[in-house]
Amino acid sequence: MSTQIIITILILLLLFLLFASGLEIGFSMLLAGFLGYAFLTNFTAALNLVALDVFRVFSSYGYLVIPLFVLMGQIGASAGMARSLYNFAYKLIGHIPGGLAIGTVVAASAFKAICGSSVATAATFAAVAVPEMDRYDYDRRISTGTVATVGTLGVILPPSVVLIIYGILTETSIGKLFLAGILPGILVAFSFVITIYGWSKVNPNLAPRAQRSTWRERITSSLPMIWIIGIFVVVVGGLMIGIFVPTEAGSVGAFAVFFLVALKKELTFKGLVESISSTLGIAGMMLILLAGATVLGHFFAVTRMPFIMADWLSALSVHRLIIMMFIIVVFLIGGSVIEDLAFTVLAVPIFFPLTLKLGFDPLWFGVIVCITNMIGIIIPPMAMNVFVVSGITHVSIGTVYKGCYPYIVGLGICLLIILLFPEISLWLPNLLMK
Amino acid sequence: MKKAVDVIKYLSRSMYWISGTAIAFIVVLTVCDVILRRFRMPISCTYEIVTFVGAIAIALAIPYSTLIGSQISMEFITDKVSGHWQKILYLTTRCLGLGIFIILTWRLFILGNNFKQIGDVTPILEIPMYPVPYIIGIACITECFVLAHSIFLELAKTEDKTIKR
Numbered sequence A: 001m002s003t004q005i006i007i008t009i010l011i012l013l014l015l016f017l018l019f020a021s022g023l024e025i026g027f028s029m030l031l032a033g034f035l036g037y038a039f040l041t042n043f044t045a046a047l048n049l050v051a052l053d054v055f056r057v058f059s060s061y062g063y064l065v066i067p068l069f070v071l072m073g074q075i076g077a078s079a080g081m082a083r084s085l086y087n088f089a090y091k092l093i094g095h096i097p098g099g100l101a102i103g104t105v106v107a108a109s110a111f112k113a114i115c116g117s118s119v120a121t122a123a124t125f126a127a128v129a130v131p132e133m134d135r136y137d138y139d140r141r142i143s144t145g146t147v148a149t150v151g152t153l154g155v156i157l158p159p160s161v162v163l164i165i166y167g168i169l170t171e172t173s174i175g176k177l178f179l180a181g182i183l184p185g186i187l188v189a190f191s192f193v194i195t196i197y198g199w200s201k202v203n204p205n206l207a208p209r210a211q212r213s214t215w216r217e218r219i220t221s222s223l224p225m226i227w228i229i230g231i232f233v234v235v236v237g238g239l240m241i242g243i244f245v246p247t248e249a250g251s252v253g254a255f256a257v258f259f260l261v262a263l264k265k266e267l268t269f270k271g272l273v274e275s276i277s278s279t280l281g282i283a284g285m286m287l288i289l290l291a292g293a294t295v296l297g298h299f300f301a302v303t304r305m306p307f308i309m310a311d312w313l314s315a316l317s318v319h320r321l322i323i324m325m326f327i328i329v330v331f332l333i334g335g336s337v338i339e340d341l342a343f344t345v346l347a348v349p350i351f352f353p354l355t356l357k358l359g360f361d362p363l364w365f366g367v368i369v370c371i372t373n374m375i376g377i378i379i380p381p382m383a384m385n386v387f388v389v390s391g392i393t394h395v396s397i398g399t400v401y402k403g404c405y406p407y408i409v410g411l412g413i414c415l416l417i418i419l420l421f422p423e424i425s426l427w428l429p430n431l432l433m434k
Numbered sequence B: 001m002k003k004a005v006d007v008i009k010y011l012s013r014s015m016y017w018i019s020g021t022a023i024a025f026i027v028v029l030t031v032c033d034v035i036l037r038r039f040r041m042p043i044s045c046t047y048e049i050v051t052f053v054g055a056i057a058i059a060l061a062i063p064y065s066t067l068i069g070s071q072i073s074m075e076f077i078t079d080k081v082s083g084h085w086q087k088i089l090y091l092t093t094r095c096l097g098l099g100i101f102i103i104l105t106w107r108l109f110i111l112g113n114n115f116k117q118i119g120d121v122t123p124i125l126e127i128p129m130y131p132v133p134y135i136i137g138i139a140c141i142t143e144c145f146v147l148a149h150s151i152f153l154e155l156a157k158t159e160d161k162t163i164k165r
Helices: A003-021 A025-040 A043-058 A062-078 A083-094 A097-111 A118-135 A139-150 A161-169 A174-202 A217-219 A223-240 A248-264 A269-303 A305-314 A320-337 A340-357 A363-377 A384-393 A399-420 A423-432 B002-038 B046-067 B085-120 B131-165
Strands: none
Touching: A003 A025, A003 A305, A003 B085, A025 A043, A025 A269, A025 A340, A025 A363, A025 B085, A043 A269, A043 B046, A043 B131, A062 A083, A062 A118, A062 A161, A062 A248, A062 A269, A062 B002, A062 B046, A083 A097, A083 A118, A083 A217, A083 A223, A097 A118, A097 A139, A097 A174, A097 A223, A097 B131, A118 A139, A139 A384, A139 A399, A161 A269, A161 A363, A174 A223, A174 A363, A174 A399, A174 A423, A217 A269, A223 A248, A248 A320, A248 B002, A269 A305, A269 A340, A269 A423, A269 B002, A269 B046, A305 A320, A305 A340, A320 A340, A320 A363, A320 A399, A340 A363, A340 A384, A363 A399, A363 A423, A384 A399, A399 A423, B002 B046, B002 B131, B046 B131, B085 B131
């Protein structure tokens, strides 16, 4: 075994040791990358690299897209847009079996058009939808499980932060990635609806019907939906036809949401400060993660490990879908142990050369990464959405997990469908952004 | 000790306010540019200003994000060990973090010095680049203070318990 391979294995072991010790994941990647690079080149080169990488990440125009899209979602969340959307969905379909839970899926899918964070979506709907479902005696498994799971739609429906980060890491068009996420996102949302409908048909006591609203009530409550569709069309459409680049799209989206909620007097100054505060916390975390991944990526580039692995695995006489399934399993295991976004930042640069070598489309692989992330967010032991929903609703973690399991089956089926039919994710970007 | 804690909190909060203002400024400037572009009156230096201000916004957000506990870590493993080991692991990881940020501070100031000597500037407005690594370096120093503060706080907890016993 060559020295490079031994050092790579040792550094990877050190990295996981640092993760397990509780050191912040971004800091761990910075340290492991720095030490690995120092071993393979020299100490001074590693010192220069670490500072230059941090400088480049922080002063990159492209990376600014992250805080701007996060800000857009945080303003929408602080202004209570989710409540208006839920109100509309609830009035539209609340009277059918499982209607309030299905309404949560519809409202969360719409809310996702402005909010790129999975955890923020879950937290918002835990506060909005669960009390309403409690009022109609919904079983706690179905109410909390639905809220924790619909939050994951934030990972795939544009403007998804995971898709943005994937685009930055792999130099794939963010506009095309957003388009690639739309149909699979709708497919997943549809699987959630079928799960709820089937579940409440089998056991009607789990999700009793709410009262039917009049058409007048439905139409009057639909206004927020129209606003959000408008903002979504401006942001994604502007990106698509090249009116602005992703960073500008983030600014325009944040401004549009701010303008809307200010116009409707739904945002206080305190709410605005809280939105900016949350944005800075999330941005600080993500940019440190990306800085760590950049340093680690430079270490991997010196070892050439991703390329050696790509050559080795692509030379195996097995079907390329089997290798892709292996990658998916790694993402599922990694994402369930390490925070999903962090694992994506760590693993995408390692596996991306392999997927290219196997002839897979980078847009399609981005969607696959998102769906594995969605599953990882709700399976133990590191299920962020479950923790957040449990914390807000004061329902035990075990109950929330039980509520999530039926949806995982649906997510697994969607993953398989998209794996076998890449056209589902590629059709829209190929049609609109050729 | 209390004074030092107050200073650290004041520093990271000030940075947070600057950072927040910078983000708001970026949004307004970019939107103005996008609108004015439609009327063939673009703000020609937007890209440079946004990059410059963005670097400040992001760098200054780092100590705040650590202070409010936004950084991701795998606590579910450390939660399973005994209190004594939790303390040891916590102190070790804080020291490792401190080490990284001391290195970053040192090298970012060297990078800033190099930019200053070379006279590196942005292409259109010719803004000197050296303040950017300096500002990131200052954010890293504050991050060091935040991490050192958490170490002292943990050690103080131990002393407190010893005295009480």
